[in-house]
Amino acid sequence: MWLTGLLAAAVVLTAPRWLPARVVALRAKMFEKVNGDNAITFPNAVVGPDRFQEVYGHPAANGRSRGAGLSDLFWYWLSPGPEVHQEHLEAGPRYDDVARTTRALLAGPGDELSALAARCAGRVLDERVTGRVTLVRLRDLMMPVWAEYFHELVFGEPCPRKARDLIVGHADDVVTSLKCTGLRHPARRARLTRYLARRVAAGDVRRPLPASLSPTEQVHYLQGTFFNTGVVQMSEAMAHVLLALAQHPEAAARLARDDRYFGHVLDETMRLYPLFGIAHRIATAEIALDERTTLPAGSVLCFSYPDYHATGYARPDVFDPDRWDHVGAREAHHIPFGVAANRPCPAWRLSPLALRAATREVLRRVTLHSTVTHTRSMPSRGPCLLVRVDQPLPPGRLAVLGALLRVRDRWEDVWRSVVQLVLGTVMVLHAHRLRLAGRYFDTHDTQGRPLRHRPPSPQEITE
Structure with a gap:
């Protein structure tokens, strides 16, 4: 009996070392099942990293949602309005119309875009950093910053606190469900939808919205593109940059002296911790790579950013910003904003400017300290100590706080891994049952037009 108890205790005490990795492997198997038999992940033994961007940028690698089982899951997570989310719109006039609007709303002089990011970051930091040392989760700290930022880009005015809370609640709900650390809450998301509907109806958006979309679709477009993807991705990117600086104080110290060094820090952070794990496309025609290799039409092409970046x-x-002194953009296996030939991120210009300005504002106020595990998906949301620069802590106290933070993070990781497995399974099954993308394309064409439910008459054919 005592031996059984001893073994059980050993299993429990060593769980932080082995359980999270096992659970991640199980989740990966689960998502492979969602992809189905027609999924091909790149790079692989046939298409290596040297041809990764060639396939990614191929003209036939342009399907977005129709025909992929994985789309049902992403549409489930991105609701409401995934059918007009810019990332998931099929190619054609409607996408072109939406993309023009997005570019217009994100455009502006670089110094103004940077100054706005600094102001938003400063306001939030003044609220949150009130003592000598503050324990935060970096993603949570950054979400109000980018909620205010994108609200001002869209509406041309500062973000009211009530609107900021709606945006943050919605964006946090989306990313929490995406990481399988919580279930989605449609009612919480609907509150932001109603706010945006009022603003759109009042004509408050500072640029004309896509005329190809209905009023409801215009609201969902704003919600999905700016107040979901924009807020989530910038918050995640900022959290990765700050956590990397917290764990590499030599890089943070150099950045404080040399603002130009930020480009290397951002490149290295996005290489090591890309915001996307897998980007999927559907082959709309055969892709002939050579006389021996042809990817069939209808294949789900899954491009693994982490594998390619490695x-x-x-x-x-190893986190090494100095490597970018010797790596040129052309030869680097590095696509933090996608590839130019296949819909690069529309914020490819804005993001570095805004991230640099916000990071500068953070480092002007605090030093960063963290001992937690830094992973690409960052389900922990980036626990970190912020210490005011004018009130530094003794090294001994920092070491104690760091040890406590590390222990807490390791045990949180055990529980969180189990939660991710359970909730991920629940949501995959629910998404499979709802079949949001599949049902939409059962009744609509790629441009959102309802399909006929009867064969056309001979007269309609001749017309």
């Missing part, structure tokens, strides 16, 4: 570098698992 090739072509010495010590790829």
Whole structure:
């Protein structure tokens, strides 16, 4: 009996070392099942990293949602309005109309875009950093910053606190469900939808909205593109940058002296911790790579950013911004904003400017300290200590706080891994049952037009 108890205690005490990795592997198997038999992940043994961007940018690798089982899951997570989310619109006039509007709303002089990011970051930091040391989760800290930022880009005015709370509640609900650390809450998301509907009806958006979309679709477009993807991705990117600086104080110290160094820090952070794990496309025609290799039409092409970013570098698992002194953009296996030939991120210009300005504002006020595990998906949301620069802590106290933070993070990771497995399974099954993308394309064409439910008459054919 005592031996059984001893073994059980050993299993429990060592769980932080082995359980999270096992659960991640199980979740990966689950998502492979969602992809189905027609999914092909790149790079692979046939299409290596040297041809990764060639396939990614192929003209036939342009399907977005129709025909992929994985789309049902993403539409489920991104509701409401995934059918007009810019990332998931099929190619054609409607996408072109939406993309023009997005570019217009994100445009502006670089110094103004930077100054806005600094102001938003400063306001939030003044609210949150009130003592000598503050424990935060970096993603949570950054969400109000980018909620205010995108609200002002869209509406041309500062973000009211009530609107900020609606945006943050919605964006947090989306990213929490995406990471399978919580279920989605449609009612919480609907509150933001109603706010945006009022603003759109009042004509408050500072640029004309896509004329190809209905009023409801225009609201969902704003919600999905700016107040979901924009807020979530910028918050995640900022959290990764700050956590990397917290764990590499030499990089943070150099950045404080040399603002130009930020480009290397951002490149290295996005290489090591890309915001996307897998980007999927559907082959709308055969893709003939050579006389031996043809990817069939209808294939679900899954492009693994982490695997691609880990090739072509010495010590790829090491955070080393200095490597970018010797790596040119052309030869680098590095696509933080996608590829130019296949819908790059519309914020490819704005993001570095805004991230640099916000990071500068953070480092002007605090030093960053963290001992937690830094992973690409960051389900922990980035626990970190912020210490006011004018009130530094003794090294001994920082070491104690760091040890406590590390222990807490390891045990949180055990519980969180189990939650992710359970909730991920629940949501995959629910999304499969709802079949949101599949049902939409059962009744609509790729431009959102309702399909006929009867064969056309001979007269309609001749017309």
